[in-house]
Amino acid sequence: MGWVVGWKKAVFLTNGRPLLLAAIALTEPIHLPKLTVMEVHIKPETESRLTELASKSGRATDDLVEDALAGYLTEVAEVREMLDGRYDDIKSGRVKPIDGEAFFDGLRQREDELLKQRNPK
Structure with missing residues (x-):
């Protein structure tokens, strides 16, 4: 300030x-x-991995946690934006939703056909 x-x-x-x-x-x-202090509870095995990484990298654990959390939040925001865009595409009619079961049935059939082509009996 x-x-x-x-x-x-x-x-x-x-x-x-x-x-x-x-x-x-x-x-x-x-x-x-600005939040300057926050208590975060992590599992002992996660803390151990964090401490080991800090030791090997020479960086402070606080910095590693900050970078990891910032990256995670960026990724979540990008996924949210992508999902919102897909939802808008469906609602506007630009894309047509497909039935999940029908999609996976078709995928299994194509996989079976490819396997038969590679391994003819």
């Missing part, structure tokens, strides 16, 4: 002398809420 501050004599007088110098804010502080 940063302040731009100017100094000015206070107008409060005591026996003809300035009482104090006051800091006057010239701009508002830029305040971005």
Whole structure:
């Protein structure tokens, strides 16, 4: 958080002398809420792996967790965006949904045909 501050004599007088110098804010502080401490519970085996990776890489465990979590959240956001787009495609009629069972039946048939072609009896 940063302040731009100017100094000015206070107008409060005591026996003809300035009482104090006051800091006057010239701009508002830029305040971005930031969570600085969070307790995260992880399994002992995960903690062990994290500690081992920190030791091997020379990086702090906090940095590794931050990077992993940031990457995970980015990936989740990308998947969410992709799913929202697919949903919009279906709702608008740009694509036609297919029956899951029918799709997998067709997939199994194509696989069986490929296996028969590779291994004729």
